[in-house]
Amino acid sequence: MTIFRKLFGRTRIFSVRCKRKVGTNRSKKCLVSITVMLFIVFVYQQRAQRFVHQVKSSALLSLNTTQSTFNLRSNTIVSNAEGPPIQPTLDLKNCSNNELVGPMAINPNITPNFDEVENASSIHLLKNGCYTPTTCIPRQKVAVIIPFKERDAHLKTLLFYLHPMLQRQKISYCIFVAEQFDDGQFNKAMIMNAAFEEAMKHDWFDCIIFHDVDMIPEDDRNLYVCGEQPRHISPAIDKFDYKSHYGTEFGGVTGITPAQYRKANGHSNQFWGWGGEDNDMEFRIFNSGMKIIPSPSKIGRYKMIVHTHPWKFSANKFPTRLNKTRVARAKTDGLSDLQYRLVGSESNPLYTKWFIDIRKIEVKRITLYIDDKPAMDIDIEPGKCRWERVEGKYLDFSIELTNIKEAAPLVER
Template identity: 45%
Template structure:
């Protein structure tokens, strides 16, 4: 009986060993064919590359495989390898759309403003950014083309930190973007919303393919690169939790700091109001315009929508607007006549810097206030 059991056990062990050997053989064959296929792919690409060098005007050397129009005068007909039905393999695969959530994001970021910053350093850190502050990913097709607009005056120190942090974040987010600094000319009262209206039009003059617009203050830096700078089905408020507010929303209708609207959303609300001179009120007016046009504000999770603000004193000629509360109550009556449709300004200068495009504009001055009593 013992011998019988021993024999059965040995038989089972032999079968198990045989199965392991068979499994090992199958795995080896799979790896072999995989390596063999990679070698074939390498040699085919190598031959195709050499072929394109030998025939620089062949179809394979053109971007996206665009064929020349050989019916025109002086154009040569395609070679046999480029004709339909020929045994011809493409040299490069077409780029795929960028992923909804890019794989290179790092999440929570350490943001600090104590280290000295210079434009030269930021430029060295971002060699892939083209002149004018433009960038597009090379390994995938971006889903949107984004113009980032910053209302500006006398904030060069803040701008260096903003560019230092935002360029790498936007590149990791696989965004095709351009950065526009809308600089108010002169020393009259500051008008944030009117500058953003100007930025919308000037960015479209520069590139009519922009379909998303991010409106950002220069002193606000996102603390998480999962806060994706793109447009959504509803207008987007990005700066959900600022450090100055204890990383929480100050009130439900708050729409300040950093926001984003698609081209169609922006035009639907007639852009931003032009008559908010001085600090405050325009972001509440924008929130009212969005609500009155049947849209809702979307926001990221409070843990992702955190921002650090560069501390500073209030700018001269940007004092609180005493008329802001009255104007906010009248949005429904004013939004059709006061906005992008009534915008007037004069471009003083447009200069393309290595990391951004500067648009200096004259936007006028506020109307005289009526004397009290």
């Protein structure tokens, strides 16, 4: 009855039964009653539809990670976050830009600790790196995906500036750090594909922001939201004197809706090492009938953290061959043939981290022979190797493999 009172106030719900005898006063009264009843039902059906629509809108704008529930009796949203109850979004107005500061003072060379990053973020920051405004209806619900490999210092610097900026933009967001689990060459594009699929399992998002860990935003007016076409959010970088067209139209920081990303079949899975995947994704977007909208260079400015590229991030050896086959690969290489394994996850107030295994060949054990005699068995675990110096000996080894996946063939045209 509580729900009916919310929908209909104190209107009495009644029914009318009529006999089929025509021409009597009773039948006339019955017809009048039916007409009145149908009118009342029609009017309150409209109220009911508006109410349900408002409740659905409220539910879509509430993060699943807060385990929020709408209480019809108290007219509040009860959250597991600390602090006062959140007022229902159906009573709130759309978020505005009145807290933006414009150009920000950025020092990409500082490396704050995680306590400093948390202190720079809002006290209302929810667990697992998710946040939603409590005083207004956010523009969009955004998943920020950071492909990651051994860049802890860069991650701290990025989060130090990124969390406060996104909160000033009044965006409902979650930050996901996607780390390649193995010690092999980095495949950023494949990690982004896997993180996209995990984000879609995690919650419903309007927008996906792919964010390089070494790119620090300089202006909070550059909103982290998606549009009718994919967005290049970082068109101007200090490393290239803030000149546009610095080699890719869709790299660094990009925004794309889930539907747009699936339409392009995601990124290619073939780019091992550094470089090439951004240009390939640019082609996929145009090949799918979409176009890329860059942010204005005046506000789409970024500082890049200076760093070196170890062998895991060495340049891709076959960019020309991959470029020749990109037309043939576009429909079959990407989300459509993605294979990965989620090894585990790690959560803290600043982000959720996923450990993603994308190895096509998994080495289970290596047996080392010295002078034809087995000398050592090495059980392979990522990040756990030991080295010994052996001189004047004949060395040999055998490798036991498991979980062998067949790579997709490259089609020449």
